[in-house]
Amino acid sequence: MSLLGRGLRDLHIPSRCAVCGVWPTAAPTTPWCADCLAHWAASTARCQRCARRLESSARICGLCLTHPPALDQCIAAVDYAFPWPAQVHKLKGLSGASWGRPLARLMTQAWLTHAQLRPGTQTIWAPIPLHWRRLMQRGHNQSWSLLRHIAQSEAFQSTDSAAPDLLERPQPHEVQHQLDRAARQRNTRFAFELNQVWSNALHTDCPIHVVLIDDVYTTGATLNAAAKVIKAHGPITVSALVFARTPPVESQ
Ligand SMILES: [Zn+2]
Ligand SMILES: [Zn+2]
Numbered sequence: 513m514s515l516l517g518r519g520l521r522d523l524h525i526p527s528r529c530a531v532c533g534v535w536p537t538a539a540p541t542t543p544w545c546a547d548c549l550a551h552w553a554a555s556t557a558r559c560q561r562c563a564r565r566l567e568s569s570a571r572i573c574g575l576c577l578t579h580p581p582a583l584d585q586c587i588a589a590v591d592y593a594f595p596w597p598a599q600v601h602k603l604k605g606l607s608g609a610s611w612g613r614p615l616a617r618l619m620t621q622a623w624l625t626h627a628q629l630r631p632g633t634q635t636i637w638a639p640i641p642l643h644w645r646r647l648m649q650r651g652h653n654q655s656w657s658l659l660r661h662i663a664q665s666e667a668f669q670s671t672d673s674a675a676p677d678l679l680e681r682p683q684p685h686e687v688q689h690q691l692d693r694a695a696r697q698r699n700t701r702f703a704f705e706l707n708q709v710w711s712n713a714l715h716t717d718c719p720i721h722v723v724l725i726d727d728v729y730t731t732g733a734t735l736n737a738a739a740k741v742i743k744a745h746g747p748i749t750v751s752a753l754v755f756a757r758t759p760p761v762e763s764q
Contacts, residue, residue: 589622679741704737
């Protein structure tokens with residue numbers, strides 16, 4: 513598809529709901545109308561460790577109880593299901609950096625509603641990085657585009673810091689969504705390295721909490737691989753805040 517074609521496909525007419533196309537009567541503050549937000553982005557109970565939607569009052573799902581993930585906490589704004597894949601696709605498009613703002617707003621709301629925070633910790637927010645080749649293709653890292661907006665919200669405390677280069681991705685990555693779960697685990701095992709500057713900064717007497725930002729949690733392989741690399745540097749709590757959580761296969 514040509515650049516012009518991609519630009520037109522990603523075009524969104526301001527004021528019209530980007531999902532149902534209605535013209536809201538009040539001045540819109542998001543690209544989505546109130547009805548669509550209430551229907552598709554309602555807050556829901558999720559597993560604290562993997563953000564899987566839970567039907568019971570349990571706080572942690574059975575899979576995370578039997579196989580605890582490296583992530584201590586995972587918060588998701590929505591399920592990766594209609595209408596959100598198309599909205600995430602816009603984030604990765606040519607004008608994606610600005611499209612991060614409304615997605616980040618939903619992530620901020622989810623974080624403020626569900627995150628468990630321990631007082632007295634030093635919080636460092638970091639995006640899941642792209643390999644430089646992917647970054648050149650896309651023109652921006654969608655996770656950093658989301659974090660830039662979150663860093664301007666109430667979720668970001670005055671003592672927090674944003675570390676766009678906390679993690680590095682020296683190896684080129686294959687297209688993750690084309691791989692099965694086992695292949696994803698292999699593909700991400702050596703995917704991340706901790707930036708040397710930050711590895712020194714993480715050795716401190718103050719408890720450290722790292723919050724990883726990503727657009728979509730699919731199998732959790734990427735985020736948990738990143739969490740493992742960080743945790744290898746000390747007793748660090750690692751959370752993830754993602755826009756969308758892919759529902760497990762059995763619940764689709
Ligand atoms: Zn709508
Ligand atoms: Zn879980």
